[in-house]
Amino acid sequence: MRPSLGKTPRIGPHVHLFPPPPGWEHRPPQPRRSARMATNITPRTKDYNQWYLDVINAAGMADYSPVRGCMVIKPHGYAVWEGLQRELDARFKATGHVNAYFPLFIPMSFLAKEAKHVEGFAMECAVVTHSGLEPDGKGGLKPKGEIEEPLIVRPTSETIIGHTYAQWVQSWRDLPILVNQWANVVRWEMRTRLFLRTMEFLWQEGHTAHETWDEAEAETRRMLDVYADVAENVLAIPVHRGRKSPAERFAGADDTYCIEAMMQDGKALQAGTSHNLGQNFSKAFDIKFQTRDQKVAHVWTTSWGVSTRLIGALIMTHSDDDGLVLPPKVAPVLAAIVPIYRKDDEKAAVLAYAKELLARLVGADAVARAEAVCGGREILEVPYGSTGQRVVLDLRDGLRPPDKFFHWEQRGVPVRLEVGPKDLANRAVMAVTRTPRSKNVVSADAITPAWFDDALATAQKMLFERALAFRAAQTRSCDDYAAFKTAIEEKPRLLRDALGRHEGNRSENQGRNQGHHPLHSARGRDRRGRRPHSHEDSGHGSRVRQTLGRPRDFRARLLSPPNDSTETDDDLRRCDAARRRDRPRSDGRRPTRDPSRVGPAQARLQVHGDPVRRQVVSRQRDEDRLAGRLARAMPRRRSHPPRCRRMG
């Protein structure tokens, strides 16, 4: 079946997918007039991936583009990104950072300076080799003018920034350098998903340089805290802060920290990363400075990033079978006013009343200005506050009220005001909130910014608590590997804690239904006989999560809190090894310790059909396994800073 982002009329039972934690129920108590609703959105139970795409489409967030793996971020989706930028940027500034911009193109030789960089990025770099085009003689075009040194399109900017910092830094007085860049980057991904993993994506990458390791470490953690703050207090996404195990952190970093969020399908999603790069990059690019005690030393650098992937996380955390749900702090449209009328005389009176209500929220001046700007447009958009967020009045004549209700609901608008003749007669309004779902008649006089702010704050709070409750209900703790395996067999969704002591409150979930997840037991089959939830995507829950036991169905991730981490690297290494040991291979064989048999490069080598080389390249995996802190001092392969790769 050809997948599409287009409208997909679907009628299906609206069944709750997940065990509804308190407050999660989103069906209103009163029966709906029609059994059909959100007919253009596949329920989560039926096909989680399709649901995700349907929500994006119904909300007008993004489209596929003519270029494979790339997307068009539509105005409504981009506005969410702008909201995120606003919140993040304010926090970056508040922590002393400034913005700058570095080139999109990077000399290929820069990448080669870091052996690990080459290994980590060579496969996924877009390379510019020509300077122009010429007719190919067949009516088309062909590249012309090969350039001397190929340029790569930045997959991340450590190299070019390292080169630049080397010129900026001479004395300890030049430090620290605290720079952030808002940019796009390109990684030639094999498989893509809207927002979660696209070949080109938008992000910010912070790059700092410091006098000491301690300072760099503090910076790394500070920015992780900023990310967690934004995730939880802006996006209402509860996150775990964690330190990556040796195999997971990239080799160029002394340490990699991440925030991880749980999606509604129970899988974790890496939502942001922060790296303490040590002196690896400063040595590669010779970023030296004269110290306070008259010596010469290499600086200590960090990098940290989050990307438009956060929008994917946002969608998968809060949205429901009725469409997008947005936390008010990033919702581009905060409220939609929908007038209801029949006759023309009714229409005039209702519209006048609707505008009065609008003015009560945003001010008469703002309404007048917006009318001048909007011109003949059928949707009047008025700014609310100074964030660029808006309140809209839906004046479209062609649509009936219910159509408008669905329209705004699916776009994640937190509050809707329905204004009809009855309300006019009573000087009241029907106030509908998306979360929690409620419909209340409110007196017109009560419609004030204070009332509105309160409603938005309530929604914001509820979204976070709901997500937190969901995560708690889906989480198990275990103290040793055996318990870990048992838990994972019993419960398909599990986050956190294997092999001991991470993340406190271990008893939190003990005794909760250890049984299976509805997803697991109620799982049906589609007409091709596939299990709807068996095809995990790669965008989330895949590489970030590690598979233990059975592939795909059971995933778990190790997280250790950065701030009270008691585990040693050895612990983490054991986890890595354990996971690797148990990870089934695609060919069905059990992995062995034979270096020639263990390796991520397997597929690549099969492509080349060269079994000899396989052994060589596979050995790398073994090295990875054994690599610990000792290896960090030396440049290893693979690494790259914002390991935020799948962006986070």
Place this chain on the structure above:
RNA sequence: CGGGGUGUGGCUCAGCCUGGUAGAGCGCUUCGUUCGGGACGAAGAGGCCGUAGGUUCACAUCCUAUCACCCCGACCA
């Protein structure tokens, strides 16, 4: 890169096996009746069937190649 699937009006698809004038529903436009959770009637517009070759009197349909997208794997953290 390997395996599987799908390309037909804006969307979802039928038609293909068994070659013979391009179809349906939804959406869109206009008019009327409607309007508090996705209305109804009437009249319209809109497609060289992904692309390129081939077979044939004739191809959406058969053959070959190619491109794109989706799923699985691999790569990637």
